[in-house]
Amino acid sequence: MHRSKMSERERALHSRLAQLVSSCEIIRGTLTNRKITCGKSNCRCTKADKHEVVCLVRSKKGHIEQLHVPKDWEKRVRQWVRQYRLIHEGLERLSCIYWEKIRNRQE
Numbered sequence: 001m002h003r004s005k006m007s008e009r010e011r012a013l014h015s016r017l018a019q020l021v022s023s024c025e026i027i028r029g030t031l032t033n034r035k036i037t038c039g040k041s042n043c044r045c046t047k048a049d050k051h052e053v054v055c056l057v058r059s060k061k062g063h064i065e066q067l068h069v070p071k072d073w074e075k076r077v078r079q080w081v082r083q084y085r086l087i088h089e090g091l092e093r094l095s096c097i098y099w100e101k102i103r104n105r106q107e
Contacts, residue, residue, distance in 0.1 A: 010097055017090045026084040029058040031069065031077065056081075 006014070020026075035050035037043070045051050054069045056077060069077050100106075 007097075010094070013090055013094045013097070017087060017094070020083060020087050020090070024083045025076075025080045026087060027056070027077065027080040028084050028088075029056045029081055031055070031074075031081060032057055 032055050034053050034055050036053055037045040038051055040046075054071075054074050054077075055066045056069050057064060057066045059065070
């Protein structure tokens with residue numbers, strides 16, 4: 001469809017999505033906080049005070065995958081996850097517009 005035939009809302013969504021996709025890193029996943037033991041026999045985590053870590057979790061082909069996110073990467077990875085969600089939400093809104101066009105037999 002040519003941009004001139006799009007509603008203002010459609011054009012705005014297309015523009016925003018194009019900006020997001022072309023200008024940022026994105027990753028699908030969820031960040032979770034975990035408490036773990038490190039495996040060192042004399043570490044405090046073997047008794048009670050476990051280490052807190054951040055993991056990136058996703059499902060892929062029905063399996064759960066997870067990665068430890070180093071502290072110095074956490075802020076960056078949070079931004080990537082946020083950008084992915086913004087893109088996904090924008091695509092959902094755009095999809096709803098076209099759903100209604102089909103429902104209303106509107107070009």
